[in-house]
Amino acid sequence: MKNKDFFYRTTYQSIAVLFISAIVGLLINAVRSDGLPLIGDWSTASQLTLDTGENIEISVQDARRLCLEGKALVLDARSPEDYQTGHIDGAVNLPWVSFDEYFQNISETLPEDKTLITYCDGETCNLSKELATTLIDLGFKDVKVLVNGWSVWVQNKFPTKSGGESGLGN
């Protein structure tokens, strides 16, 4: 104790704990059936591929076409404030952060015979994907994600609206 420097002791203990944790973590991961690959594929395409192999991404042109044909309902996963500032024309606000509360209000109005298209804003925005997978888990069969939806919709100069009550659509 006397001859050992506190910081030296702290350093080697820290390195030892880190080393042991890494070994234990990698061993557990190697033997378990649901272990992760050491380097995962976190690309958008991979993120939007279900366990069944189905890819739920939809292009902005396809989304627009389905809307025009009346075969889709667009769901805005962003906050009510963002929705009121501007949203895809005809979209219903279903904010992912308050999903339970909003879903109760609109669940009966969600059509089962139409494609549900979720969107948020930003390439890495995860809200639309989370919303889509939750809807699929709840039994909705035809759900798609419009990646970076708000930005690509605006870039294509497709119709938008502002204002409107969240959860009711406008």
Next chain:
Amino acid sequence: MIKKRIITLMRIAMGMIFVYASIDKIIHPAAFAQAVFNYQILPDHLINITAIILPCLELCTGICLIIGKWIPGSLFVINFLLLIFLCALVFNLARGLNIHCGCFGTSVQTLEGSSMVGTVARDCIFFAAAVFLLFNCCSEHHKDLRADR
């Protein structure tokens, strides 16, 4: 004497918090990897390896604190981890990203802004306690050195 007991209790409590925080992450690695991804801080190729090692690091340091082995090293790692968690939370709060922090479990929904603030406040308390424990550990060491002379 009482101060020593309180510090021992604090150390064991901190260890138990870290062990508790690690369990769900170890049970659900994929969900924890998703939580790490949601922070949007790490490059993609580091997400899985972080999700594999980080929960074990929490578990090991937690156990060390509970059983009283490698206390300075474990406290140093815990301080470092809490600082990283705190920075990541504040960073995402500042850029308006509502995410589930993944602190104690992986199965809860995303947090709203107000809950994020609560999480940051809670992490600040943990961090303050961890810093106190590390400084106390350091001063105890110097006391022992003086007593030995």
